[in-house]
Amino acid sequence: MAWDFLTSSYDAVATKYEARFEDELDDKPRDRELLEALARSVEDPVADIGCGPGQIGAFVRQQGRRVIGIDLSPEMAKLAKLRLDAALVADMRALPLRRDSVGGLVAFYAVIHLRRAELGAALDEFHRVLRPGGRVVLSAHEGTGVVELDEFLQEPVPFAATLFGLDELVGASHRAGLEVIAAERREPYPIESKTLRLYVEARKP
């Protein structure tokens, strides 16, 4: 992660974050469709990048996939371990996974915690660890610039995120050697903060 403080911020809010987001997919039908489609079309295992307490990976696991959660926050990894097949602490720009070792990869609101210039390094890693034919689905908030806040979930810990454009995510995916299958933008659901949501589905040739 680009902002070093994010690790300790996520550690600090881990249990609060879990309580707030563990059932978030109940109210996000489009997210469930994309995750179901990924789970159906890939082999085990699936890496859940920036897994947090594992609520996204757990849904993929319910579709029958074996899921490895990866997060930079040790506290989040401990929570994710309770929902996923394995969880570990690592930076998405240096994944402790071998080349061609995962069938699928989900990265929901994970690349938002990179600085803009670091997006390529993460996508290169996604490409490296995916098997040929493997797929990734990633999501982000639309916008320009970065958001920096001095509190996160009403706790006095700093938060920062980069906003991206859909073309920017698509272009970076191509440059990393991924073949983009679909790219879409949707309005926020009532329970979400008021940003447009971006999704990119891509495949390693």
Added chain:
Amino acid sequence: MAIAPYIRRLRELVGTELLVLPSVAVLPRDGAGRVLLVRIIDTGQWAVIGGAIDPDESPDDAARREAEEEAGVTVELGPILGVLGGPEFRMTYPNGDETSYVSTVFAATVTGGSPRPDGDETSEVAWFDLDRLPYEEMSAFTLALLCAVGLGPAAT
């Protein structure tokens, strides 16, 4: 890894400058296929038994010594599982010391002693089933080592 007298002497000379050090790692397996790991006191994380090779020490002697020191077991060494190095095996310690390890990884079986921590470097020693390795409590270095020898989270 506790700091050996030889490395302490080098550090007095070069400060925190990058050192490239030959080292060993030992992966004892039991009849059920379980792996013996140690919990490192300094970091609280699970790790593979191992450490730097002392001057004039052979790699296999270093491997047996580390198993004895860190886990309280005598081992018979099996095949070499890999000789590892690269950016993922570089460590920056809290005091700023930079070390790049080149590590020979040995398979092993326990032939004597019973697993116990040394209370100095290790606080716990335990056998783990391959599908229950505590990846969530390992350093990037340990994860990279396990991945390189086919025991990473994506391998099973």
